[in-house]
Amino acid sequence: xxxxxxxxxxxxxxxxxxxxxxxxxxxxxxxxxxxxxxxxxxxxxxxxxxxxxxxxxxxxxxxxxxxxxxxxxxxxxxxxxxxxxxxxxxxxxxxxxxxxxxxxxxxxxxxxxxxxxxxxxxxxxxxxxxxxxxxxxxxxxxxxxxxxxxxxxxxxxxxxxxxxxxxxxxxxxxxxxxxxxxxxxx
Numbered sequence: 001x002x003x004x005x006x007x008x009x010x011x012x013x014x015x016x017x018x019x020x021x022x023x024x025x026x027x028x029x030x031x032x033x034x035x036x037x038x039x040x041x042x043x044x045x046x047x048x049x050x051x052x053x054x055x056x057x058x059x060x061x062x063x064x065x066x067x068x069x070x071x072x073x074x075x076x077x078x079x080x081x082x083x084x085x086x087x088x089x090x091x092x093x094x095x096x097x098x099x100x101x102x103x104x105x106x107x108x109x110x111x112x113x114x115x116x117x118x119x120x121x122x123x124x125x126x127x128x129x130x131x132x133x134x135x136x137x138x139x140x141x142x143x144x145x146x147x148x149x150x151x152x153x154x155x156x157x158x159x160x161x162x163x164x165x166x167x168x169x170x171x172x173x174x175x176x177x178x179x180x181x182x183x184x185x186x
Contacts, residue, residue: 007033007048008088011081014052018059018078026056034132041138044093046129046146047100048084054125055081058118067114076106123149127157134158 010029017025030053033045055077064070080099087095107118130147134140134154144151 003042003045004088004091004093007045008085010052011048011085011088014055015081015085018055018081021059023056023060026052026059030056030129031132034129034136041142041146043146044097044100046133049129049132050122050125050147051081051100051103053129054118054122057121057125061117061121064114064117067112069110069112069114073106073110073114073118077103080106127153130154131158 010033014026014029017029030049033049033052058064058074058077065074080103083102084096084099087093087099104122107115107122110118126147126149130143130149131154133146134143135158140151140154140158144154
């Protein structure tokens with residue numbers, strides 16, 4: 001993972017924003033990671049973007065806190081983030097990756113409606129982050145594959161947000177093109 005120091009910085013800022021339950025700051029930090037993931041296309045970096053964004057959505061939806069399993073889930077989630085930070089600080093990428101996997105497994109250990117809700121948050125987080133990566137110029141097919149979603153889900157979301165609304169028929173006026181060609185052959 002080439003962007004290790006940047007991800008470490010972002011995770012520390014997420015940790016700080018968690019103290020105030022500032023989900024807006026956490027969302028913005030996720031967007032920072034998306035820019036990096038678009039350049040590097042590193043699955044670890046992309047996973048971090050999804051994890052951070054999903055966390056912001058979980059915090060934002062206060063109704064989840066009323067569910068029986070929520071306190072243990074949230075505590076374990078935060079512990080995983082802390083362990084990810086420690087892994088990066090010690091340059092232990094295996095530990096870092098284990099914690100990413102552990103967060104995914106936390107959802108599987110939930111039950112009832114909370115499991116359904118959190119699973120849906122993560123699914124939508126993947127789609128949201130995929131659309132942001134696609135927006136940075138990575139192909140729809142490659143982006144969908146990296147995030148484990150269907151091209152259809154990504155296309156549908158991108159269509160709703162207007163990300164894919166690019167008028168390809170707009171070109172440079174002929175006079176400007178002729179002027180460029182004339183400059184080349186002077």
